[in-house]
Amino acid sequence: MDVYLIDGTYELFRHFFAVPSSTDGNGQEVGAVRGVLASVLSMIERGATFLGVATDHVVESFRNDLYPGYKTSEGVPEELLSQFPILEEALQAMGVMVWPMVYFEADDALASAAAKAAGDERVGKVLLCTPDKDLAQCVVGSRIVQLDRRQNIERDEAGVIAKFGVNPRSIPDYLAVVGDSADGFPGVAGWGVKAAALVLSHYPHLEDIPKDWKAWPASIRKARTLAESLFTSWDDALLFRTLATLRLDVPLFDTIEDLRWKGSRPDFEEYCRRMKASDLLRRITSAGNGVS
16 A cells, blocks of 8 residues: 655645635635645545645744744735635545644654654555655655655655755755755855755765865865854754754554545535535545445
């Protein structure tokens, strides 16, 4: 069996900016919710049996306590934020396991779920359905992979190395020095993606990097500048790596059977009626008829 773990936050953002506005009978914007439901349903129709969706029920997380510049919900349209609880409830009514994160982030849930699912010998492959570079750190061989559904690209460990120039286990170190504008931390001055890939391909983690730049391989250009910048910003670099490191200890499910899709609940019909999405009800009914 394969397990599909879906980044609900990414999907809701993507659909919000990609699909036309649509409101329910109360004037509530639901266009993005409808888009995500249709997208997840298409996975079920194509045979996805074990799946879970993680969302950022609250954008802020424990990382905001660690670093004041970390991302917040400031600037996110209210029409988008207001759809998170609707999406979570509608997915649950559709019979899909949902993890709405408050203290942790959706990425932490995906990382934790992937690690737990991969620990079950019955699971053939775990697919992290998100293009988010943070999740590249969770890739393990060809067993835990990333799937960019929009571009239909599946990235295993070799794919991560080809894209970033470093092993998946070095991704938090990589992000620590290059920064992550989406998450709100700047990285280390002077460290671009090429320099980070070259250095971390030799030294997988920050602690492995020699303080004496003269000990670095000759192929690393501007070694002195990079070393001075890193070690004068050492505490910040370690903090940024902590921010970039996904948690694997989020409690989500007991057994892999908890992720099995067994059809929608009776109240899903009401969600479809409210969102004027009769096509979703027709499709979910048809998909449910094939569930043993």
